[in-house]
Amino acid sequence: MFGSDNQYGVHPKIMDAIVAANNDIAPSYGSDSLTQKANELIQNFFETKEMDIYFVSTGGAANCLSLASLCPNWGAILCHNHAHILLDEGNGPEMFTGGARLIGIGISPKLLPIEVENALLHHDESFVHAPQPKVISITNLNENGLLYSPNEIAQFSAIAKKYGLYLHCDGARFANALVTSAVSPKELSWQSGIDALSFGLTKNGAMLAEAVILFGDARQKATPYLRKTSQQLISKHRFLAAQFIAMLENDLWKDCAQNANKAAQKIAQIFHKNGISPIVPVQGNEIFVELDEKQASKIANANIGFYPWHALGAKAHRFVTSWSSDDNQIQTLEKALED
């Protein structure tokens, strides 16, 4: 526990929905009625019909397919130096785009709009020798557990528009960001200028439910073909759809994310009580703290999972909570620290 959100299982209601979807013959590759229903629920969730939705099997695939939809093979993607697309998806962005360049920016825990603008300031599209920036990509919650507010997103969007770029958001923890920000899905996406969203529910309690969402003018004719070419068009598609439906109906997504975020706050307090303060504010379901070797050993010995997090310093460590985190788990951590 606390190692990563994807080590936790599947929420029982999601599993029930998967089982219930197994009731008959159904068209494959997304022509089934559950997929249609899931699409409608997603449209309602984001309060717009001006969107294209593509389910895929992993969050990395959602990111890479988003980027491939928006960036030509002679283009470049600006992202944080800690971005998942830069550090944790192998060479996927290159493979999916056919050779686009990732350009890492920034060393503070959050990417700053000014850093992105500085990177674009000297860009001259008549200078063909340099890679051509076409996309800005942010992650929300980002890789250091931090939230970009609608206002901050709008700043990135303004820069993107000014320089003719698209704005992509890796939303592997989008539900946690929604809960923390207390704004609506549309406010945290297209209304603030997000063109493409990797909308992930796997970390929030699904089995495997990730979607590329392209909004408004960012919708591309290429995307259906790129999804197929990247072998991300799932045949028994209804089982993905069922997970989206269960998540969005009755706001299960919110219950899951709230539970995770609340558990993170409790853990932050426990660390604080033990003289360990988070390195960055706890704005979702992740806590980053500095631990010395003795502290780290005590926790590890209690069979609690967590990872070193070099991006925030040599002694930084990450703890992640989930939809299923309970007081029992938290007390185990508390006890380990106090022993």
Added chain:
Amino acid sequence: MFGSDNQYGVHPKIMDAIVAANNDIAPSYGSDSLTQKANELIQNFFETKEMDIYFVSTGGAANCLSLASLCPNWGAILCHNHAHILLDEGNGPEMFTGGARLIGIGISPKLLPIEVENALLHHDESFVHAPQPKVISITNLNENGLLYSPNEIAQFSAIAKKYGLYLHCDGARFANALVTSAVSPKELSWQSGIDALSFGLTKNGAMLAEAVILFGDARQKATPYLRKTSQQLISKHRFLAAQFIAMLENDLWKDCAQNANKAAQKIAQIFHKNGISPIVPVQGNEIFVELDEKQASKIANANIGFYPWHALGAKAHRFVTSWSSDDNQIQTLEKALED
């Protein structure tokens, strides 16, 4: 029904296994105990430990990752002109390999070893202008429902070895081929010279259970990185593993394939009784027949799914059975034909 094997649902025992796998926190990305158990069962199934196993989310991904493991971006892959990798996976082989060439061969329903050898006869590796053949790919059962016997596979393998190529097999219907051939998994794979097998169970009753298997000297250091780069490394990996376990334990795979193959034979007889003979022998779970417009309408009107199959002629149509095909469904077809 009869449209495609992937329109059928998931076998109840598979679904039970998925539900049962949801019992705790487990390491992600394949470090869990279920994945270890699945790997052992697969090794037992193929009676060798000299193999690397990589689970992926689609059959297309299994094919493309296999090819990417075996073929450099300056190489070429020889396959049947009707091959799934050539006709039905977008430009996936190119994307995964970084630009390898597919070369289609043959126009008879099965690829003939002599056709492959003819394509290689004039190949001169010092002539750098031409794409360099590196892989032969067959499909078993192939796209026209036909079986390659161990002896036929061995002929492809001998050619592959003679010219320094690898031999890949798309095994999306490998279980159906095993049942028809009545040989063991090893005889239909590595013992006959298969270097890489796309081992698919989705069409045979799983939800999403596909694997790349590399045998013996064909194992590659690159494959784990290519799986990640292609975004096919599934986070909640245990739910894929559970499907493989359920399929291989107690020979569920065989029950499923036997049911499908038997249903296909029954349907062939019904067609025959109605004066319609299969275009090619029925050697698995697919029946290919010529239908005139009136016949096709009658069947379609009975709400029975099937597809035109131009590869075998302008009037050719394909019917596919599955693990769940029952006499009820078959009688519906019978009645439609007789009406």
Added chain:
Amino acid sequence: MFGSDNQYGVHPKIMDAIVAANNDIAPSYGSDSLTQKANELIQNFFETKEMDIYFVSTGGAANCLSLASLCPNWGAILCHNHAHILLDEGNGPEMFTGGARLIGIGISPKLLPIEVENALLHHDESFVHAPQPKVISITNLNENGLLYSPNEIAQFSAIAKKYGLYLHCDGARFANALVTSAVSPKELSWQSGIDALSFGLTKNGAMLAEAVILFGDARQKATPYLRKTSQQLISKHRFLAAQFIAMLENDLWKDCAQNANKAAQKIAQIFHKNGISPIVPVQGNEIFVELDEKQASKIANANIGFYPWHALGAKAHRFVTSWSSDDNQIQTLEKALED
């Protein structure tokens, strides 16, 4: 001699122009005055200003950059089964496009419009599983030495337009085609519907002078970046420009091609006189004949170069003439045959 047009040297007037270009400091990468002059001459040659011109270093690069400009990485390019882009450019089209598919069509010496249309007939862009045709590519003169007339080109163009494709022409022997057809450059290109032309002068007597020309609406914003990315933006660009200028000024291109074509006719007559008739009509600077082993030996022993040409049959052989072919060379061949 007679082996290939690129075994011949450089026309003295071209060489003089290269030497003359070496007179001063000049801006690099195509910003020099000679490049500007070459562009103007090319515009005059094709009688339009609605064109973008990109010099590159090889004919293969011109083809691959043309295709990369017109075809997305999820698209497909239809071409003759004997096309240079299919058989003689390694996996270049895939590399430059980022993974597009080449689809070979036709087995007669020329690609027929009906064959292309048949390949497109069943294409359904809603079927995302198949590669999506985006370009038709022809070669003029083609690889079997045959000419496509403006009328034939227009037929390909009509099909391209009907199905939403671009039409590309590999013009490695465009000058020879112009001389044979006796029509103007514009008639053999954009007026007949060519969208992109690989305009090659190397085979016609230059040292290294190839250009991608995109006409009208086929001009792409991507091309300058793709040229750079493919490392085809030559630094000392004026030396390429000088060759184009020398070729187009005073119609040197025509003198060169006429000499080559006439020599080919003479050789055809010599073969005919010796009971050997061309397999296909001689419509440019290539002669294709069937030779038995004894005949082939006699010619080879006279130190005359030529190549077997399997595309036109087991005994087919190709002879190529050039701007520098003279009666002396032709008599050597004549004598060899008569000995």
Added chain:
Amino acid sequence: MFGSDNQYGVHPKIMDAIVAANNDIAPSYGSDSLTQKANELIQNFFETKEMDIYFVSTGGAANCLSLASLCPNWGAILCHNHAHILLDEGNGPEMFTGGARLIGIGISPKLLPIEVENALLHHDESFVHAPQPKVISITNLNENGLLYSPNEIAQFSAIAKKYGLYLHCDGARFANALVTSAVSPKELSWQSGIDALSFGLTKNGAMLAEAVILFGDARQKATPYLRKTSQQLISKHRFLAAQFIAMLENDLWKDCAQNANKAAQKIAQIFHKNGISPIVPVQGNEIFVELDEKQASKIANANIGFYPWHALGAKAHRFVTSWSSDDNQIQTLEKALED
């Protein structure tokens, strides 16, 4: 003048050699006798026969083909943040490698071995999520005009070997580096651990003469096919070979580089005399100085070319000398500064 080395023309002896090569029919694609002679001279130059040599048309192509030979599409290339391959070759490294990642390191004017080692320190090849470093690439002289000594190269090589990487050197100004270092070609390449060298002579006075050289165990079976696939196999190959021969015979390369380097020293003194000191030591044919707007205007008004160089600061500017720089040119600069 002083804008870039590739704005200067071609040394007369090189041009003479090109003209002299145009004397007959010769095999194409590198099978000619001049290419053989050039290869032998290059072997003598580097004092080894354990090398593969591939001529290409641009320095960028030499770099990208080197990298494609050494780095798989799932690999990564570590280079300086100012490296030409990172900033000035479009997305070429990605295109040629099929999607490898470039990772920029370091912000001081030279890449430090310790910076490379730090980037590799935490690398764990079992962590498949991250791009896998496979090549270290340095430039010598580097992009800020600085020399890596054999000893420094050996340090990079030791790190490369320790972590299982290859070491590549962009030698677009290798001749200038040789002259400055006063060591032999082998000492500045394979003896110090360089596995692949982009050996460029275009900047040093050739028209278009660049080569990929792979030493010892770094020689790859793939390279001839990758050169063809990248459309860098030049047909009239002898004209490239002639340039290499002329450069290496009678040490023309040294005369050219010495002239350029000496001119740079003179210019440095002139700047110094005018109160402007180089930002970095002048170790080749480039001078980097800070200029205020007034100074920059004065020089520009004298019709002298130079470029702003943001990598070394907001006011930094670069001046480049060449084989043809003479006192006349230098005096023009001197006068401009003093006016």
